[in-house]
Amino acid sequence: MAVLGLAWPTTAQAELVGYWNFNEGEGTTAGDFSPNANDGTLAGNQLPSWVAGHTANPGDNALNFVFSLSSYVAVPTSASLGTITDNFTIAAWAYERDWSNYGHIFVTTSDYANRNWLFQTDADDQAYVWSTTDDAWKKPLGWAIPDGAWHHIALTYDGTNMRSYLDGTLQTTIGVGSSFPSFETLYLGGWLAGGSGFEGDLDDMVIFNSVEDIGQIMDGTHPAMILALPPVWDADTVAPGAQDGGGTWSDGGGNWWDGSGNVAWDNTEKAVATFG
Numbered sequence: 001m002a003v004l005g006l007a008w009p010t011t012a013q014a015e016l017v018g019y020w021n022f023n024e025g026e027g028t029t030a031g032d033f034s035p036n037a038n039d040g041t042l043a044g045n046q047l048p049s050w051v052a053g054h055t056a057n058p059g060d061n062a063l064n065f066v067f068s069l070s071s072y073v074a075v076p077t078s079a080s081l082g083t084i085t086d087n088f089t090i091a092a093w094a095y096e097r098d099w100s101n102y103g104h105i106f107v108t109t110s111d112y113a114n115r116n117w118l119f120q121t122d123a124d125d126q127a128y129v130w131s132t133t134d135d136a137w138k139k140p141l142g143w144a145i146p147d148g149a150w151h152h153i154a155l156t157y158d159g160t161n162m163r164s165y166l167d168g169t170l171q172t173t174i175g176v177g178s179s180f181p182s183f184e185t186l187y188l189g190g191w192l193a194g195g196s197g198f199e200g201d202l203d204d205m206v207i208f209n210s211v212e213d214i215g216q217i218m219d220g221t222h223p224a225m226i227l228a229l230p231p232v233w234d235a236d237t238v239a240p241g242a243q244d245g246g247g248t249w250s251d252g253g254g255n256w257w258d259g260s261g262n263v264a265w266d267n268t269e270k271a272v273a274t275f276g
Contacts, residue, residue, distance in 0.1 A: 016224040017207040025061040032226040036080035039071035039194040054093040054150040054203045062203035072190030082102035089208040091154035095201040096145045107187040142172045156211045168218045240271045
């Protein structure tokens with residue numbers, strides 16, 4: 001395999017705050033593929049468990065959260081999380097395996113009295129947005145996450161209106177009119193309060209500090225998300241020992257950064273590709 005890094009465009013770097021694709025498949029860290037290093041730690045009375053992701057492709061993984069055991073991922077406070085106040089987009093793939101009261105998906109908090117639930121299921125199995133900071137308010141989104149299958153959920157906020165999306169389709173537009181306080185600790189899939197987690201699987205969770213195209217996020221074609229994951233070119237088809245060979249290399253990382261380039265071997269096992 002040959003792995004090449006790509007330079008981040010300034011606009012993409014500024015807008016993509018966090019991108020957790022959960023493809024690690026093992027361990028206790030959920031890496032952030034944005035340039036901000038907002039890595040999360042798996043936590044709770046029982047840690048979230050690694051499961052197959054929403055595409056079911058090899059290497060695509062997700063995390064399973066258990067409501068009764070308060071499974072969650074904790075992302076520490078950072079300067080980049082603090083940029084999300086007046087404009088943002090949050091999105092994830094969600095597989096709700098069972099309804100759960102107070103099923104938190106995105107939660108930010110500085111302490112128990114100051115919390116923002118950006119996606120939560122409630123007692124009537126409806127999705128809500130809820131804030132206990134400043135002028136406390138709770139807004140129903142008017143729909144529920146269907147059980148038993150993967151669905152894409154998203155929210156955008158432009159400083160006045162919050163728009164909710166299910167599977168890329170606009171569901172509701174809600175007037176909020178009050179900016180959120182800057183994010184403190186971010187919790188994914190639940191939070192530290194007992195019995196307050198999502199019951200099911202989550203995948204490809206993403207946060208922008210701007211209003212973004214939900215269709216591109218859902219399809220994985222958003223430019224910032226594409227650039228976040230490095231291309232991986234497979235050199236297995238090149239004969240060992242070949243020197244300065246040319247050919248077409250396909251991106252095995254799923255982002256289709258195909259190209260042609262020269263191949264040089266540093267031994268009989270490993271190839272290095274250069275492009276341009």
